[in-house]
Amino acid sequence: MLCLVLVPLTTQAQGGLLDDLEEDNPCSVELISTVSAFQAGVPFEVGVFVKPIKDWHGYWHSPRDGGDSPEVSWNLPKGWKVSEPKFPVPVRMVETGNLIAYGYKNPFMIRYVLTPASSEEADSAEALLEIEKILITADVSWQVCKTTCIYGESFVKLSLQKSSAAVVDSRGQKLLAIWNSRYPKPVDQIRGFHFEQEWRAGQGPEGSAGAWTLRWARTKDDVRPAVPVNWRVFPHGLVAGILSEGKVRPWNPNLEVHKGLKLGKQVTFFVMDAGSDFHPGQLGATMVPSPGKAKGPVPGFPAVEWRGKP
Secondary structure, eight states: OOOEEOOOOEEEEEESSSSSSOOSSSSEEEESSSSSEEOOTOOEEEEEEEEEETTTTTEEEEEESSOOOOOOEEOOOOEEEEEBBOOOOOEEEEEEEEEEEEESSSSSEEEEEEOOOOOSSSSSSHHHHHHEEEEEEEEEEEEEEEEEEEEEEEEEEEEEOOSSSSSEEEEHHHHHTTTGGSSEGGGGGSEEEEEEEEEEEEEESEEEEEEEEEEEEEOOTTTOOOOEEEEEEOOOOOOEEOOOOOOOEEOOTTTSSSSTTEEEEEEEEEEESSSTTOOOOGEEEEEESSSSEEEEETTTTOOEEEEEOO
């Protein structure tokens, strides 16, 4: 496994001196790969492992009232491509001043898919064959908080061999596999549930652009145990506007319309302070199942990612 953990440069945020900070650097970052050698044109996964120290926390892609989520700037070889990031499910935190934040109280893994240039995308097949090793680098900016907050930046790099067939890195593959259950899946990939959504423009409290209601219920052919009991719901951030938090409530499906459905759940969000460019296709939310007091996700019941319809 070829990776580098670097001590970051840090700057103070939100004023005040760092109290209780024996450690000069409250966060480190590691770049992890599922392969030690890549094959031209064949995608593979990498993870940006953000590791705040004990009692410090970082932030989700939609941090709510909290701080800033990590940002990764990639420096890739010519012709290489990188996917959008995948964040694990967060937890809800109440910070100083009763601010609500979504984030992580422990180290967390942000996943990407890297796609090497194919032979056709290279200047020539001969030129590609001459490459024996490539270097992938990234600048990772982050914010972590305790009683005060710190911004920092970590530089990470990864050296990979070129090969006629990809070679698995056992440590990297194992580390990323451990995190598999912590990422939400799109609604259309979830089995055993009926999902529906409704956008009602102009509905809601004064100043609301509209109400977005999500409904879901187990289908009659789902024979898995009767969990989850609870669901935690995290609205995604909007570029122009605020999506309110919502409370999960029971939903009684109309059996004439929804034949075979069991008692379900529903949640309604309101869009506040929407900009002129807002449309329902920008909406998003992540639902995390929980078997009562225990924290999810529940094995066999992955977290669910909703996207609004344009």
